[in-house]
Amino acid sequence: MNFRPQCVGIDPPLGIWAHICGSELVRDADGTLYVLEDNLRVPSGVSYMLENRLVTKRVFPELFEHYAPLPVDDYPSQLFDTLASLSPRPAEYPEVVVLTPGIYNSAYFEHAYLAQQMGAELVEGRDLFVDDDDCCYMRTVDGPARVDVIYRRVDDLFLDPDAFRDDSALGVAGLMRSWKAGHVALANAPGAGVADDKVVYAFVPEIIKYYLDQEPIVPNVPTYRCMEPDALQYVLEHMAELVVKPANESGGYGMLVGPASTQAERDRMAAAIKKDPRNYIAQPTLKLSTVPTVIKDRLEPRHVDLRPFILSADRQQVTMGGLTRVALRKGSLVVNSSQGGGSKDTWILPQDSATETYEQVQGEAGQRQSQS
């Protein structure tokens, strides 16, 4: 579903497709950290990470003096450097823009915030055009101005009406042409979403083994690929213990949490899986770690996951923090903000500054809720 034949044969700058990556990490009951899913299209939420930190600083200044968590504030400048390094033209200040679908997009706040923090123009599709020279320009008061790098927060399918959906008013006609010609950089590259497919995710450890001959440092959650007959059989028999997810949904839509489901829901899901096994995977129900969370006026445990942000260009950087998402409903494992989840500031503490190793604090004093 996220496969884009238009991207076959393209060699993006530095050989990187996913410049901004927001993989989902969870911790199980035995303390193991797992990669729950990959997020290579347009991971969002980083503005919450930054805003949460601002709020905690304001509310708990004394904790900062004591623990000295590593700062996250430099994310916008790291992001800018990452984007700037993709510029097709060598220039000290390449023209970097943030492409947003516009004011009615639910993440518009983040687009505006990042553009402002990076000092980049926030543009909509109609602000840009691709000229006969295959270069991309924005319409400014001074006339057309060449654009070098586009941090695009518009989905592949709406990016270029010439290449994808021709009814898209959000995109820029000819953008793919310009990108293929190497005259403008797109981050993330179109087509990177192919790896968001949860079935592709299930193959990642094998991919690592095959190409790098290494074991993953952070393991995947054991995953049943319903397209395989044995796995399908197992999933259908053990559905009440498993979490079943469609391969290409995001935002927590369409998934079934076995232990919390009714027989009717399981029957419906079983029918759906049998109809299209390729489109489903299943995983054991993890006992996601919890953190103390202020609910009304007292502390209660709530399940969380963690999304660090990884920037890859000429060098790789991982944020010294991340977006911790909280399932605010009691017992719920669904942390997505679109499903009523909240978020928390997340600290990484210098454990021992002499050895430069860092411990990530979760569920300790460093976790403070700032619902956003």
Place this chain on the structure above:
Amino acid sequence: MLSRVAENLYWLARYVERAENTARIVNVNANLLLDLPKGIAPGWKPLVDITGANELFEEHYKDYGERQVMRFLLGDERHPGSIRSALEAARENCRTIRDFVPREAWEQINGLTLYARDGLQKGLTKNGRHSYLRGLITHSQLINGLLDGTMLHDQGFEFLSLGRYIERADMTTRIADVHSASLLPDADEARPYDNIQWVSVLKSLTAYQMYRRSTQIRVQRGPVLGFIFKSPRFPRSLRWCIDHSRICLERLPRNEGCLRVNGRLARALDSAELEGFSQKELHDFIDELQLGIADLHEEIAQTWFPPLVTAAAA
């Protein structure tokens, strides 16, 4: 600066100015009607005439009664020129360019939109009208002041100012038009009320006091026309709007076409012998000016704003 941002700033200013001037027109007409005898008072239709929206009005209302016209000009969402619609549009234009507008100004634009919406019912009553309209005018002035006093005076500000002056130029000519051409018949029995009429024109522009200070003669048609059209010192006069939009234009790149249109407008104003004009001549002259103002807008849009989005072929 992005063309889209320039366009949003321009329209933001135009809509705020439009709301303010509409409030001024309504307020003064209401006052004027109280002073005129029944047989002479022309009622409320002229107010719709100056906005040029008669067709739309007649589509939705049976007659030009006070209640109907008030609702149409103040609160009708179907009328894009109503105060309510203008303010919603101003806010919508501001929403995508919040980086360029100081936070306090954005808050005030929100505040004004809410004020217009929440106070509307009271504003439609005879007793509540005055304070409602005065609130609108003061609040608009507050926004202008905040923008002047706190915003970066860069290219964006020039577009904001351009929008303000062009809308103001347009509205000033309209105010002069309605009060001079349509409100009172050009006949002898209306002569005794001539003065009242011109005082009301001045008052709708908050110009009465300033007129008195700059022109030490009694309120008369000729000098009043001279003042509101040609005074280089009064910030709501047409002269002022043209001069100051020229200053804005001079600070922008690729301005040759716009300066030419602006110059044409200035010359037309200079060469007019306003005092000698009959009502009819004045009305025609104002029409000519409004076309010139529309040309200037067109030239600005052509030069700096993004092309209109054509609906994508499905």
